[in-house]
Amino acid sequence: MTRLVDAIGGWRLGTRLFVAQAIVLLAIVASAGLTAALIGPPLFHAHLIDTNYPPDSPQIFHIERAYADASLISLTVGLLVALAASLGISWYLTRRIGRPVELLTQAAARLSRGDYDARVTVQGGGPELSTLGDTFNTMADRLNDVEATRRRLLADLAHEMRTPIATLNAHLEGVADGVLAWDDNTRAIVEQQVERLTRLARDLEEVSRAEEGRVELQTSLQPLTDLVEPVIRQTRNAYDRKGVTLTAAVDDLPVRADPQRFAQILGNLLNNALRHTPQGGRVDVTSTTTPDTVVISVTDTGQGMSEEQLAHIFERFYRGDSARESDRGGSGIGLTIAKALAEAHGGSLTATSAGEGQGSTLRLTLPRGLHQPGPGR
Ligand SMILES: Nc1ncnc2c1ncn2[C@@H]1O[C@H](COP(=O)(O)OP(=O)(O)OP(=O)(O)O)[C@@H](O)[C@H]1O
Ligand SMILES: [Mg+2]
Structure with a gap:
């Protein structure tokens, strides 16, 4: 049986359950006893008198004694049985609820000491405790990720x-x-x-x-071509120098965006495409538009990316080929910023590639924002 009082002070769950049930039982017994003592005897007495026994006869005395004894014994036995039952129920509930709670407490204590591997398996404590256990594990996973x-x-x-x-x-x-x-x-x-x-x-x-969503976007509605063309003009020289063909054919439709941030995103994609496309290759900027969104694709015929690379390119400091890239000064943050800026616009940035040597396509999706004042913060 578990200890009555916990080490850190205060009653344990089982003790509290038992005491609560005992109090309820005592209240029931007290009210039943009081009723039996105040109402039972006069009523019983009146019925006995109706049977034509003389009021002072020894029979009446004995029958009333028997009634009092039977009431007392049945109340006492009832109370003892109920107390034993509540003790059993408390013990059972404590095991069912107390054990998962204890496991959760231990895991939370480990977590608070910086042990991010702490997890709990909650079984038999009911759906609420199961959900609590799952939530705890998800929280621990997140903390683990943040720490990593x-x-x-x-x-x-x-x-x-x-x-x-x-x-x-x-x-x-x-x-x-x-x-x-x-x-x-x-x-x-x-x-x-x-x-x-x-x-x-x-x-x-x-x-x-x-x-952290602290980018101040200054969005305005303007034709997509006005957003794309300045970036193309800025990067064209570098493309010509390396001998990579750069083309841009985008829809001339209005889009709400922050022109500077847009230029930063597209500039980054074009620099990456140029860096990873050998001389003689090409990079095409195209767009597809739906009533609500516009997708700007930057497709190159360069070195492409493996599944492994694709899974990580948006992470901070990730470089597909660390040794080679670091020589060229890239720190692997460009796409992280570009993606965060796309998301600040309410859009997204994704990448696909048929594999190494097969070229890559980076897709920037932006809401056109025709009907709202824009997601600017
Ligand atoms: N068009 C592309 N073709 C092939 N690989 C690419 C392409 N664009 C990005 N990558 C891969 O994604 C990685 C991350 O790109 P990102 O722009 O974040 O960093 P970076 O270009 O290495 O450095 P930075 O942009 O910070 O100067 C690159 O190192 C490269 O391996
Ligand atoms: Mg880059």
């Missing part, structure tokens, strides 16, 4: 910062020791690394803001 993301983020961040900082250190020390001359070349390298750190800080700030 936090650790990875810090590790990735440290990793991202290490290379530029080491390069800066080496060059500045070289200059200080007179091994390196402070010429245009050294200055360019130092500036490049400072720029890389600055961009990292800006991207991180941007991605946090976008993911």
